[in-house]
Amino acid sequence: MLDLFADEEPWQEALADGAVILRRFACAEAGELLTAISAVASVSPFRQMVTPGGYTMSVAMTNCGARGWATDRHGYLYATQDPQTGSPWPAMPALFRAFAVRAALAAGYPDFRPDACLINRYAPATKLSLHQDKDEATLLAPIVSVSLGLPAIFQFGGLRRNDPLKRILLEHGDVVVWGGASRLFYHGIQPLKEGHHPLTDAFRYNLTFRTTGLSE
Ligand code: SIN
Ligand code: FE2
Numbered sequence: 001m002l003d004l005f006a007d008e009e010p011w012q013e014a015l016a017d018g019a020v021i022l023r024r025f026a027c028a029e030a031g032e033l034l035t036a037i038s039a040v041a042s043v044s045p046f047r048q049m050v051t052p053g054g055y056t057m058s059v060a061m062t063n064c065g066a067r068g069w070a071t072d073r074h075g076y077l078y079a080t081q082d083p084q085t086g087s088p089w090p091a092m093p094a095l096f097r098a099f100a101v102r103a104a105l106a107a108g109y110p111d112f113r114p115d116a117c118l119i120n121r122y123a124p125a126t127k128l129s130l131h132q133d134k135d136e137a138t139l140l141a142p143i144v145s146v147s148l149g150l151p152a153i154f155q156f157g158g159l160r161r162n163d164p165l166k167r168i169l170l171e172h173g174d175v176v177v178w179g180g181a182s183r184l185f186y187h188g189i190q191p192l193k194e195g196h197h198p199l200t201d202a203f204r205y206n207l208t209f210r211t212t213g214l215s216e
Contacts, residue, residue, distance in 0.1 A: 010173075012106075015156060015166070018142070018180025020107045026146050027173035029099060033207070034148060034199055036093040037119055040064045043090045044082045046121050052076075059128050059189075060121040065092040067116040067212045069135065076135050078116060078212045092117055100144045100209035107177035109142045114209035122152065122192045122204040130161060130188040138213030142179025146207040148172060149200025153190040161186055172197060 013021040026033060046060035049071045063069060067078040068089040082089050096117055104112030120128070133143050147170040154170045156178075157163040163186065170176065178185060192204055 015168070015176065015178070016158075016182040016185065019156070019176070019178035019182040019185070021168065021170075022103055022106055022175040022177065024171075024173040025103055025106065025175040026099070026148065029095070030148055030173055030199060032095055033099065033146070034205065036095055037148075037205055037207075039093070040090045040119060043087075044068075044085055046119075047084055057128075058126040060123075060126075062119050063117060064090045064096065064119070065114065065116040067214060069116065069118045069210075078135060078214055096207070096209070099146075100207075103144050103146070103175045104142055104177060104209075107142065107144075107175075107179075109177065109179055112141060112144065112209075112211070114141075114144070114211055115214075116210045116212050118208045118210070120206040120208070122150070122189065122206070123202060124194040125191050126189075127191040128189040130155060130157065130165075130186045132184050132186055133208070133210065134184060136210055136212050136214075138211060139183050141211035141213075142177050142183065144207075144209040145176045145178075146209075147174045147176075148205040148207075149197045150192060150195045150202070150204040152192055152204050155186075155188045155190065157186040159184055159186075172199070 010024045044062045151171045154168045155165045157165045
């Protein structure tokens with residue numbers, strides 16, 4: 001399919017203090033990123049995690065890197081092993097790391113050293129409720145979030161759950177980076193609308209790169 005916007009130059013939009021949207025920043029590498037996602041998922045498959053409260057999350061998740069985000073009976077944690085396979089999470093592909101470092105730099109965060117990458121897969125109607133990314137042992141590093149495939153509406157609020165929400169359409173190739181004053185801002189994804197994307201069919205994929213601050 002001819003994509004008239006394939007060669008569109010990326011641009012930036014300020015989101016909040018410490019937060020920026022790098023529009024289309026991942027477009028040029030999207031195919032390679034998606035191939036690497038498939039490789040990770042062939043080792044540590046996508047699964048719907050169950051929260052400590054017994055709620056099955058609608059988003060399907062896997063991880064790569066030294067640490068991976070997971071749930072267990074007691075809470076949320078960064079584990080060195082995939083609890084489903086009993087093996088370490090797949091290593092973070094060099095392409096992932098290099099991309100995340102470049103995105104962080106473009107957003108004003110030099111020296112980003114991610115050790116965890118959570119991979120989310122959204123099917124139609126899948127959502128991610130409002131939450132803070134607060135399971136990391138350090139809050140000095142930003143979160144780098146990459147959107148691939150179907151568009152979604154991202155909610156971005158403030159430090160309190162009740163703070164007003166901005167609603168932002170995130171499209172294929174968009175990258176959101178938040179750190180500094182907005183590192184703990186509440187955020188979420190509204191239920192995905194049905195659609196077809198030439199690279200991901202009926203899905204949206206999201207990568208979030210994190211520095212856990214936990215030793216190996
Ligand atoms: C997340 O908050 O972990 C993911 C956000 C997204 O899917 O864009
Ligand atoms: Fe999050």
